[in-house]
Amino acid sequence: MGKRLFLNGNYAVAYGVKLARAQVVAAYPITPQTKIVEQISEFISNGEMDAEFVKVESEHTAMTACYTASCAGARVFTATSSQGLLYMYEMMQFTSGARRPVVMANANRAISAPWTIWLDHQDCMSTRDAGWMQIHVESAQEALDTTIQCFKVAENQDILTPVMVCLDAFVLSHTDEVVELPEQSAIDAFLPPFRLADAVDVNHPITVSAGMAPNLYMEMRYLQEQAIQKAKDEWNKADAEYGRLVGRSYGGVVENYQCADADAVLVTMGSLSSTAKEVVDNLRAQGHKVGLAKIRLYRPFPQKELCETLKGARAIGVIDRSNSFGFEGPLFSDVKAALYNNRINPPAVNYIAGLGGRDVTADDLDKIYRQLLDIGNTGQGNQAVEYIGLRWYE
Amino acid sequence: MGFIPNPSKLGDLPAGAAFEGGHPTTQTGNWRVFQPVLDKEKCKNCLLCWVFCPEGMIKRQEKCVEISYDFCKGCGICANECPSKAIAMAKEG
Amino acid sequence: MKEIRIHGRGGQGGVTAAGIIGGAAVKEGKYAQAFPAFGAERRGAPVLSFTRISDTPIRNRSQVYHPDIVIVFDEGLLTTVDVSAGIKENGMIIINTEKKPEDFAFKNPAQVVTVDATSISLNALGRPIVNTTILGTLCAATDVIQLAFLKDAVKEQFGGSLGEKNVKALEEAYKQYKGGA
Amino acid sequence: MRLQDVTQEELLYGTMACAGCGGIIALRMALKVLGKNTVMVLPAGCMMAVSGFFPQMAVNIPLVSTAFPCTASAVSGLVAALKVQGKEDITVLGVAGDGGTADIGIQALSGAVERGENFVYICYDNEAYMNTGGQRSSETPYGARTTTTPVGRNQMWEDKPKKDLVRIMAAHNIPYAARASISHPREYMENIRKAKEIKGTEKSPFLETGISQCINMRCNFRRNKRKICWVSLEIKKQPQSGRI
CATH class of the missing domain: 3.40.50.920 (Rossmann fold)
Known part of the structure; x- marks a missing residue:
């Protein structure tokens, strides 16, 4: 049994990212997500996490940096919320179309106007058709466990689709509750290091997300749809495997x-x-x-x-x-x-x-x-x- | 994976449109209206045409340069740049 | 399940206090939930925070509308906020004040406990930060948390000498209540 | 730098660019200096459309395409990922036009430069949005005629001076910023070489503005490519309170 902590959902996600051994994190602060990246910065600065933190100047840049870092074969994480998610929207499409398995936490927050910071699902619903997988959680514990599962499914060679783990603003992000920390060894067994077949490599140059004319664009979109459809079974499998290795699962999809x-x-x-x-x-x-x-x-x-x-x-x-x-x-x-x-x-x-x-x-x-x-x-x-x-x- | 310029099935297309580089499949040579013709006698091998050619179609040699026509679009920059007027633009065909 | 509502002002550490109560309960092996009333308020404005404590996992995620215990950090709040709103029968209201319990009357009946937390804090910490001090009274007057775990939680929260000072403050409040009872 | 010493290897050839495209010349020269150990980012625009449009894969180094406003952001992500994998010897190159650099992309560029990331950035400045047909940008010089500069009845010329991008970048206190033109290839390539060599522990970014006219530019003072107004401005690392 792992260590029992009293954490809010934001910190739980940060622990999940640490356990998943993410290598590049690029994120911009926005309430109510900010504590995720604050905690990750702390993990990096005290040596608990071996990752590069890109101190970006906007969410648009955060998502772009995640996209290209993933192109270079790194395991990548970002977090945002609400207006920030909308600002990322353009690059979310790039990431999913280029099939880069970025994992993002979104603290679900309503959209302005009227100006607001509180919870609803308008932000993630607005990005529903960006080609990202979207998974919603109900507790801090589930947020932690699901974040780890996200990497597993997103990085599957047949799927390679980015995923957004959605936790409700404040009700999860800012509520302290009991969270059991999985053992690092169990997570390492669950989640092998990330290997991207077509990562950027100077010895085998590739063009990522090349231009496609009408004669092929539709086929690329169809491939993308096939991949995301395959993910349904993988989510069930990943949840079951996580249950075997860590002792907790959430009933699949x-x-x-x-x-x-x-x-x-x-x-x-x-x-x-x-x-x-x-x-x-x-x-x-x-x-x-x-x-x-x-x-x-x-x-x-x-x-x-x-x-x-x-x-x-x-x-x-x-x-x-x-x-x-x-x-x-x-x-x-x-x-x-x-x-x-x-x-x-x-x-x-x-x-x-x-x-x-x-x-x-x-x-x-x-x-x-x-x-x-x-x-x-x-x-x-x-x-x-x-x-x-x-x-x-x- | 290999580069398949004329895909015939879904499996020929890579995920994320990540294609191998270094495959210029369209011979832009047939875009030409005028083609550069080199007078080897006049060439001083200063390499200005070589460095200015947008297509990299001029080859550096021992004594003087050599023009390759595979991708040459006939823009005429080489002729314009040549200080010794060794390159002339002649009508195709 | 015990539900606690804390009335404070932005910057007084109400949210931290809710977390410390929950943390102490978790150390005891119980389940807890601690959260602020999600406002955009800044220092000085009236704010709420909540703690739920239970022997079983807590699933209700709405705000606390019917608290067992209400903690009031600042007597001045009583003039603008009905701190007794929704309080359960046999509920308790703990107030930071120099006055006596019998000086207070609320819309909804409740047992009133008073503590001069400001004075205790000034003595122990040198600053009128009452959030940990008043937890000593909570610990003494109810059975929701145990003193040993509360001290641990406070030490963990503040660490070092600041933690020690806070522990001293809450012990003083604890002793005052026990002594007076 | 002698032309004889520049490599024969062509990392960019056979593009679908207009015959005589200045941008391709600028990029080809730059890649000759930067070499094969380079990863390039191109935003949506002419350069990407002519070299990375399937099946015409004309670039022979890794190329990541990105959206218009975020060339420098994409560079940041690559730099971070390569660093965490211990591949810091790879040069990361961002190439964008004047619109993608000085207008919509300036936030991303300012951010990346301020973070002190190690990369080479080339702004291919043709003084207007040429891929979309010649709209004005903040780099369009005074008097130039574009399709989106109505200044009065039947007047279509730019009435604002060109934004001084090199000075903006130099104000970030970066170790190297330069402006050069392909009309002077040796100087231009020398600038690229310097930029490439500022590297390593110093964490030094660089910005190069290569003025190279688009062949489709409609300009009141249309200039011959060879006689392009040429400014070479090199700004060495400034002291914190320094002025240019």
């Missing part, structure tokens, strides 16, 4: 919490899943058959596993912590599309909650579950998008 016989199932991502599990247990104790499907891997979207989890439900609720303006929550659209593809069609309700740091309480979730149970029983319900905790509905 979708965590099925009490869904087997559930009438009402709620689909969540991130820290909300943690509170929801508490609510599920309370309702189960009162005899209500409810369950929780926690989506860990958001891109590539785990369609098969999700439908397997949701197939028995009589009513499904999806909580989105972001908007897709002009339509419904983006996660809701994805879940519904997955269900449609598999001919599963129970009533489904979209709840928009916790935007810009609005607290989502156990009581809120309890109400949602009771509404879903009603809908499941009657087969009827309000199909409109519902805002949870909105102060004035008009």
